[in-house]
Amino acid sequence: MTNTQPAEHLLSVENLTVGYGERIIQHNINFTVKKGSIFALMGGSGCGKSTLLKSMIGLLPPKAGDFLVKGENYWKSSKQHRIDIGRNFGVLFQSxxxxxxxxxxxxxxxxxxxxxxxxxxxxxxxxxxxxxxxxxxxxxxxxxxxxxxxxxxxxxxxxxxxxxPEILFFDEPSAGLDPITSKRLDDLIVNLRDGLGTTIVIVSHELPSLFAIADDGVFLDAETKTPIAYGSPKELRDHPPCELVNDFMHRQIFEHPK
Structure with missing residues (x-):
């Protein structure tokens, strides 16, 4: 199954609802990921970032809505065709x-x-x-x-x-890493995007990494269970649309005592 979308839009999430059983984690999710971009799924703990990622990589069927990959409707395709589409995915899990x-x-x-x-x-x-x-x-x-x-x-x-793969998905790649190792991994991610033309979707709440590498993104809210902001982390930091986003983007980063 196909749909029409601009050529630069490699991925499209349309009116997506994700959850487990009767429990809805996020609904009314809409965004597009441009080819060659690093797109961030942002928000506090428990807002549904990793749940959304699971739906995008084929591990969790959505409750409603559509996920399009190069115009093809992933979850409304046959199982075999989903496998074929997934050959274009590479996944780095948190652990x-x-x-x-x-x-x-x-x-x-x-x-x-x-x-x-x-x-x-x-x-x-x-x-x-x-x-x-x-x-x-x-x-x-x-x-x-x-x-x-x-x-x-x-x-x-x-x-x-x-x-x-044409698309890489990262779930909290900097989690558990010291600042220097995290910075090196960030540099590697950007070099892969620039050198190979890979499109990257990253789940993270690590501000230094988000500001350093992501050029677009969506901010998920745990309370309303919906996205409440769109844009790059730097844009949301400089022009926050609401107090919650402002607090998240300007929270103080404490260093561990020596």
Whole structure:
């Protein structure tokens, strides 16, 4: 199924409602994501950012509304076609979600083994290439338990890049990272967008990261269960439409005591 949308609009969320069982988390969600942009899903804890992301990556059917990918209605397509559309997705989960019983190289090789007919030697070359892109070539034979939090995120990102996706989804990529490691990950995300032309959707409430990398976004409100603001984090910081957004964008960031 297709719909008409401007060519630059890679993703469109239209009147979407998401929730669990009878519980509605967010409703009346509307926004578009332009090709080559970094789009932020913003808001306080419990507002539904990760729930919305789950619906966009195919893990949670919406209660109502539509999600369009390059004009195709994802949730109104057949299961097989949703799988085909999802081949253009790469996902970095909050915990990186690496298989603990596999080495880093085996983790990255897995989607290539499942979804391509490439030879073992070609898969090995691609694994090395993806790890090189994120600066983790040395970790190819390590297990996740041997990695730091930042290293796990980078290796998880390499796996998300395995099938050369057009769209990357990140769930709290900076969560649990120290400021320096978080900054390096932010720089890597921007470099991937600029170098590969990848479109990125990111869930985050980390202000330094949001201000540094996101050029558009939507702000979800937990109380009204609806989006209450649209725009880049910097725009919402400089011109907040309401007190809630103002408080969020100007909250003081405390450092841990030395």
């Amino acid at each position: 990186a979600a690496l298989w603990s019983s596999m080495t880093v190289g085996e983790n990255i090789a897995l989607p290539l083994q499942l979804f391509t007919d490439l030879s073992s030697s070609m898969i090995q070359r691609l694994v090395e290439l993806k790890l090189g892109l994120v600066g983790m070539s040395h970790a190819i034979n390590l297990y996740p338990s041997e990695l730091s939090g930042g290293m796990k995120k980078r290796c998880g990102l390499a796996r998300a890049l395995a099938l050369d």
